[in-house]
Amino acid sequence: MIHFLELKKSNTPYRREVIDAITEVIDSGWYILGEKVKIFEKEIANYCGVEHAIGVGNGLDALTLIIRGYKEMGIFHENDEILVPANTYIASILSITENRLRPILVEPDIYTYNIDVNLIKDKITPRTKAILVVHLYGRVGYTHEIRAMAEEHGLKIIEDAAQSAGAKYNGVVTGGLGDASGMSLYPSKNLGAIGDAGVVTTDDGKLADVVRALRNYGSFEKYHNIYQGVNSRLDEIQAVVLSVKLKYLDKENNRRRDIARRYLGEINNKKLVLPHDTQDRESHVWHLFTVRTGKRKEFGDYLSDMGIETMIHYPVPPHKQPAYSSWNNESYPITEEIHRTIISLPLYPAILDNEVARIIDACNSYR
Ligand SMILES: Cc1ncc(COP(=O)(O)O)c(C=O)c1O
Missing domain, CATH: 3.90.1150.10 (Aspartate Aminotransferase, domain 1)
Structure with a gap:
């Protein structure tokens, strides 16, 4: 039988390197939010050509925390609208409704399966705050026309880069195209951990700070909570696995x-x-x-x-x-x-x- 995907076979070339890296974490005695997460965040930020990366629990949380971050910053509000392709995986849409904003579904282009840029304009209203661009199946959904439209109407571009690790548009890697990007590092993804994992990438230092706090109970400093945050952290073991796999x-x-x-x-x-x-x-x-x-x-x-x-x-x-x-x-x-x-x-x-x-x-x- 030719299986659809064989994760064991896929990870075999990196097995030794991954086991050595995991052993180092176990022996360090430090398992959550330590140096290894910081190193991976730096590596993935460099790879995507952005200033900031924040490791989180999974791809859905990455997207949800970006939107939540913009809410905490007073840029998005409940009932604001976000345009999103109607044919995306449901997680893109869950990240919007979880924040009590309104997803406005836009048909895809039958040629690319990505959001149809020609249909975006008619969907923009005074409540529209962002376009959630999904790079479906690994094909870049971002275009310079989308950027121009976002600039004309003052919209944020949020990338759903769950399926597109390493894809480029005009030489820029996804994760570095929009104002912020959420990536899934689920095991079957192009860059896959050995469990759930995700990352937010952005050049926006303020958003990065807010998401960094939100992922950790809403606090920058232990026992001082600024936001009603969540617990969604990338752990040290997944971080070292991802550092190994990013090289390849x-x-x-x-x-x-x-x-x-x-x-x-x-x-x-x-x-x-x-x-x-x-x-x-x-x-x-x-x-x-x-x-x-x-x-x-x-x-x-x-x-x-x-x-x-x-x-x-x-x-x-x-x-x-x-x-x-x-x-x-x-x-x-x-x-x-x-x-x-x-x-x-x-x-x-x-x-x-x-x-x-x-x-x-x-x-x-x-x-
Ligand atoms: C397009 C898209 N967005 C978001 C997600 C959510 O990622 P995760 O499973 O890591 O939460 C996925 C996962 O399959 C996805 O395919």
Whole structure:
């Protein structure tokens, strides 16, 4: 069986280095908010080309704490609106509603699967405070048109960089494109820990300070609480794992690109809509390789019979989820079309070339 993702196989090349680093943490006797987190924060800030990084518990918390931080700074208020792509993973939207702001769903571009910049303008109201740009599947969702629109209307750009570690736009890495960015470092992500982890990156020193306090009960100084904060800290063990894996991120992303290039060049079955290749100024990191087909179940069953595991990202759009029942009757046709037809093929750095070839053959033999 070719599995969709094999995390053990993916982590094997770094096993020795990771174990040595974890052993050092265990032997240090310091496990929460110590030097190792500070070192990783510096490394990831440098990597993203920003001044500040704050390690947090997971990607959802990273996004939630950015919005909460802007609230504490008096920049966002309850019921303010944030534009967000309708086809994103639900976490992007949860980060907004958790803060009692209003997500305004915007249809994606069927070509990129990212927010359709042409639809943003009509959704802007006096209450709009930000655009939450999601780099879905590892493809950059930010464009200079979005920046221009944000500047014209005084909006913040918040990046959801959960799926895009290392992707670039005009040479700038995601995490360094917006006013603030939340990244998930969940094990299956391009930069993955061995448990939950996340990070906020920003050039805004004030926001960085507020998020740093919010993640730690709202305090800068032990037992002095300025905000009603939360406990969402990156721990020392995950930090050292991430420091090891960050060194190899570009190499891993290049391997992902090589595999994607093969899929794009060699899968030629007209029944499958392949992802569109990116423009020169973008460097996609292929967190997921998705194809679309009207007969998704049939195609998935066929690949499963051929010994190839697939997944669906995602089967139900946020506006059709029971969690957001007040939206259930709304219609976002492009989003719904994507959710009805999309299916992801295995693509991860440790997959073998002969497995990639088998996947290509199976796709081309599908009738
Ligand atoms: C687009 C997107 N945003 C946010 C998140 C949330 O990240 P985490 O699972 O680390 O909370 C994810 C996680 O899958 C995601 O895919």
